[in-house]
Each structure stands twice: as C-alpha cells, then as structure tokens.
Amino acid sequence: MSADLIASDRPDVPASKSASESQLSRRNFLKSGAALGGLSILGTSQLAAAIGEAQSPAGEKKPNILIIISDQLNIDAIGHYSSYFKDPAYGGHWAKTPHLDRLAREGTSFIESHSADPVCSPSRSCMFTGRMSIETGVVEINIGIDKNVPNMGQWFEAHSNYNRVYCGKWHIGGHWNYPTVSGPRKIPGFDTIPVNGPAFGIHADPQVSNSAAAFIANYREERPYLLVASLMNPHDICYWAMDLDGHETTPATDVNHLGSKLPILPPNFTFDFKYPEGLNPYTAFHGDTQWGNYTYDYYRMVEDIDSHVGRIMDAVRERNDDTVVIFIADHGEELGRHHLIEKWHPYEASVKVPFILWNPKRIKAGVMNTTHLVSNVDMMPTLCDYAGIAPPPHQRGLNLRPLIEQGSTDPATWRDNVYAEWQITGRMIRTKKYKYAMKYQYSGNLDKPYVRKTDGGHTEFIQGHGDEYVQLPNPLLFDIENDPWELKDLINAPGSAAIIEEHRRIQREWEAILIPGHHFDRN
Amino acid sequence: MKIDSRIESQVAQDFSLRKVAGLLEHYTPPPVAGFAPAGNWKHEYTMYLLDPQVSIKSGAFALERFSKGTQSFAMTVQMRASGISGFSLFQHAQIQCRTDTLATPGSWIFDAKMARRPGDKPYLLSGRHRSAKVSDGYLMIRDKLATSRTMIHGPYSNEWTLLEAVQRLPGESMKQIHYTLIDEYDTPQPDHSLAFRTRAKMSVANGPLQLVGYYDLGRAVIPTVYWVDQHGRLIFVCTGLVVYALAATNGQSGICPERYPAYRA
Incomplete structure (x- = not known):
C-alpha cells in the first residue's frame, strides 16, 4: 500500500477535516452516519477516546475475524426472526x-x-471499504473499487499483522x-x-464452505x-426469473404441483401506487403459481446457505478460540413484493439485510x-476496532462495539438515519419512522451519470451540488413503523411536506460530505 | 436453440427434461458394459451448470460400487468441481452402506481440498479429512479437533448413496419415502420425500431411451428428478441449475459434449 493512500485516500482531499464536513452542525454530524467521517480523521488516541471502552486494551491478543456473506438473502428468511416478522408471508415461516x-x-x-446500495457490487464495495458507493466508484455491477480507496484487506495488511484470506465471491x-490467486484478478x-x-x-x-471450514480447522x-467466506446463494434465484427474449428460463417452470406447500404471496404483491419515475422495475411475468414456485425454490436456497453456515461455524466452535464472526448479506430479494424480483430497489425487501x-x-x-439503524458500512470500522487499528479515512459507518458488547438499546446514543444509494443515481434516507427515496435523472x-439543470450536460456528482442536477418526479415516502410492507406512498399526503423537507435536508448533509470516486476495473 | 417437435413432445412429459433437452441430440449413453444395479460397477458422470444460454461442463464425479453380499456394499465417490486459477475442489469418500431402499450409509470417511491436481497438497489449508458414523440415532462426525453429534430421526440416506439407491427402485409400485438426506457428507436435511414421478420416452444420438423418473423434494434441495434408463442405470439427475449425465459405465464411455444449448420454450 502506498504511503499517500494511508495518509489520505484521495489526492485532492487532505487528511484533515474537509470543508464540507466542517459545515455540518455538531449535532447532525454526530447523529448521522456521517459521524465516522469525523472519527476517522482523528488521531489514534483521540479515536480511542471517542469510542471509549470499546477500544481494545493495549497488548490484548486480537481475535480472529470471520466474515460470512450471503448474496441476496432476505433478513426475514431467518427463522429466528419470525417472532418479529410475524406476518405469515415472511420467509421465516417457510424456510428452516x-x-x-x-x-x-x-x-x-x-x-x-x-x-x-442494494445490488451486489456496489453493496460489497461499501462493506469492504466503509464508504458509500458514490465514493468507491462502484455504482453499478461488474466494476471495481476506486484504486485510491483501500479495501479491508489492504488496510489490515498495512496496519495489522492479520493473515488475510478471501474465499468466494468478490x-x-x-x-x-x-x-484468482495472482494477477490482476487477485484482490x-x-x-x-x-x-x-x-x-x-x-x-x-x-x-467455499468446505475450504473455509478446513482453513479454520487447520489454522x-x-x-x-x-477470513472472508463469501457464499453466493440464494443469488441463483436470478436464473429463475431471467427473461430471455420473452422466453421463460428452464428452472422458472420447475414446480407446478406443490399446492399448499408453495409459499403465500406477500401482502404487497399488489399495491396502489406507481413505481417512481426512473426506477427500473425488475419483474417477471409469472402467474400466481409461478410466483409460488419462485419463492419455494428461493427458500430451498436459503436452507442450503444455512447448511454452509453450519459447516463453517462447526469448525469455529470446534476451535473454541476467540473469533469474531459477522454474518451479513449484500442485499435482499424482492420475492414478488411490489410485484418485483431480484434487488436494486429502495424497498425494504431489497435494502434490508441480515447482520449478526x-x-x-x-x-x-x-x-x-x-432499535438502532445500522448499515453495512458499519462492518469496516467495527472490525478495525476489534483489530486494534484506526479505520481508514472518511469512514461513513459507525463502530458497533458499544452496542453489541454493552447491549445498549438507547436510540439517543446512536445515529438517527441511514443513507443508501440505488440504481446509480438514486438516494434513500431512512429515519426511525420514515423512508424517503428519490432519484436524479440518469444520463x-x-x-x-448526472444531468445538469442549466444546460442538460452530463456530469460527475460534485459534493454539495445535488440541487443543480435534474431530479425525477415522484419520489417515495413510506411510514415504515406503521406500514412495513410499504403499501401506501405518502409523498403527496397532507402533512408530508415537512417530513419530506427534513429528509431532503439529511440527504443534502450526506451529499455535502461524500467524496465521489471513480471505478477502477482490474480486468 | 430451436427445439423440433420430436423433442418438444418428449420434454413436455416432465419439467426436468427441459434441462437436458439441448443435450439429447449430442449425447450418447455409454454401453451397458455388464452393469447390474446390485453388483459391482463404476459410473462416471459429467456435471453441467445450466446457464440461461448454454449448459457448460463444470466438473465430474465417479461412483464405484463393491458388493459385499446381499445385505451390504461399499461405495467410493470421487468428485471434482472446477475452481479458478486451474484449481478444483476434490472430494473423496468411502462409504459403507446397507443394500436397502435408501442405500443407508452406516459409516464413511471423506476428505476435501482445493488443489490443481488430485495428488497435490491442499492449497492454503483447504484440505480436511473426517470420518462419520451413524449410531443409536446420531450422526457422529470426527475430525482431528473434535467429534460432533447430530440427531437423525427415522430413515436416512446420503446425497451420493442415493444415486445408487434409485437404480434399485421398482418404478410405479414404489411407495413414497419420507427420510433425512445427509447433504454432502456432514449435514442432515430432514423432511425429504422420494417418490415415483413418471415414465418418459426420449431419443438420443444413438437411439431411444426409456426412462423412469423419481422425484425428491425437501429441505435445502431444489426439487430433483432422478432418471433411470431401461438398463437400470441412473442416466440423468436434473435439479435447478444442475444436470448430471452418465458419461461412462465400467470404463466404457459414451459421449457428453462440452456444452449444450439451453432449452427455449
């Protein structure tokens, strides 16, 4: 790793506080996820003070770290959560x-x-850098992280003695x-x-599961x-729904006779609002039975993933040493919710992910x-803290250790919103009660990707200049606390104007601190 | 791929045959070569992954059965699944089984590793050797660190020994079996059912095939159909994005193409 990358992750931004970050009020800065941008620019001793008891004592033996990733796994498909996700249409009632x-x-x-950012590459870029996708440059699938933004492996290589091994989807x-094991496609x-x-x-x-378990057992x-064990399923469900020139794929027609064994359709399979303009709705032309088949097979893939997790965790438990395990997914799966498939969307089915x-x-x-709103950008600063190292500059996530070790449930100790991006130019702000989603016109x-209002020219995003770009009409506003299936869009409801303005303000605050990056493809 | 009416009528008999529809005109089953389901035999299979456009070879495995009288047999499994950078996952197992409906495995040893060649050392600590035994209703798996115990209720089989068992099933007269499937070699998956599904007639490159299909549904497994030919050989396994096709029997090979086009309804 180059020295300049350690000092500052971008040549044009000094390692000291950026002008935009300075403009944030202290309250809003600390309560938004942007706070870690502040923490990350502190020195190590200040960082330790900032995170208090969560900092590892000097000389403490550091734990092993195991990250298990599932791809396209709905949080509600985990059976343990069915006491929370009580509606019988949730996955925990259908998968074991x-x-x-x-x-x-x-x-x-x-x-x-x-x-x-609820799609594979962008989300993974956030998980492994602690930065937002507009900053990693990975705003679409099949592109690589900005070469000036360090990934977790690079950062740990430069700042710790951890043995870093990756197994599975990147x-x-x-x-x-x-x-690969070498060459441009090595991470x-x-x-x-x-x-x-x-x-x-x-x-x-x-x-993945055999090799990761063996690595753990033999270490x-x-x-x-x-160690990262990056599983790919239940992502295979994408092949069930791909519509090739109007033809059904072979697996999409697999099961037409299971009857009552087929999962029920979700309450928001039909809904009474339009997709927002600019949202590319991934859907499929299935009849009810085919939706049931699709969902049935998805849950079998979830169960398969569960088995792989079991195999890996058996090896961890057999060692009985000090290992921090994170289980996480890059995004969810729509499963017919809002009549959609796959991910990409700002709806709960795409955006919500397991995080254990x-x-x-x-x-x-x-x-x-x-109680607490968390984001997958929180993984990076949390694991840096377990490793006893400061996180990279401009972190957008928060260290979860105070929550997971002290069991805090006081929302006042934590951020009051999370920020996400979607479909390249989309933005989502989730507060405890509401979700607001909008989209800039994609060029x-x-x-x-952005279109200037003044002359229609195409431009990169410039910090704090969001108001200068063409925004598409029909943003979304949902009351998630009272409408978890997102059945009613409140964007034009009486009394919503102040709520919308508050969420736009939060969005502007985020956009003022994010430092746009460029994708770098190691093909 | 353009599906002609001959193939269309065949694949219409069962959804799972769509997965091999593009294979049929290029596929030649191996000679029977003295095969008898309850005797000594060796089958080699090609594994295909079903991309939406084209199905591609993704690995291979071999099953070898050694009869030990009428009550039991031993089976070896050697599997290679292609990895990257020239590596593959190699799995090897030796399994002691009963000659019953589910080819119930009693004990086995198994190992797995990522390597470039079968004889190479495991790459980056990826190798592991374990043994397993089912006793008093528990699956016990032992490796060099520990022994784990998992309860198994009722009848059970293993995903590899089941491939032997379906060759001895009686067709339509079979009663549905509820059982636990041991996934790979170490993970019991309860709530499975195996039943007769249908018969089908198909044509392949060198003539007709008369098939009987058995259908497996259950936890963690995409619905699977096992197709057995008129000689009692398991010739296709069709599940989700995967097809296994019989490539050789007792050392005598048929023809399995490197790839075949996807079925288009």
Missing part, C-alpha cells in the same frame, strides 16, 4: 434455518440493518466474480482460496486471521436489536 437461528441466538442481530474488481490485500462459480452458488458455495499461526455478530466471549448473546453515462 437452524444454523442461522443458532448464530442469532448466540449473538447479536440487528433488525434495522441496511444495505448501503465482484468488486471488474467484470468478474471470483478472485489486493488478500490471499485467495481459489473457488469458482463462475456465477452459480450451487457450484461455488460447497467449495495454527500465532497471528490472527481475517457473534463471539461468546465478547458479544452479548440473544440480542435482537430492533446513461456511467462516468458522468
């Missing part, structure tokens, strides 16, 4: 997930957990999914266990490991946190 249930019982789960290097900062899909979880995931080095943290010696067991040019 004993291994994930056990992980949740023995660890801390966040229910208000969000993808920072998808943030360019137009490829699985890393900087990580060694590779060379599994492959090429884009099929059914093929790759057994390689004998003194230094701790940072486990370590019997450190992390409270049996906690299902429904069609990935490198200059």
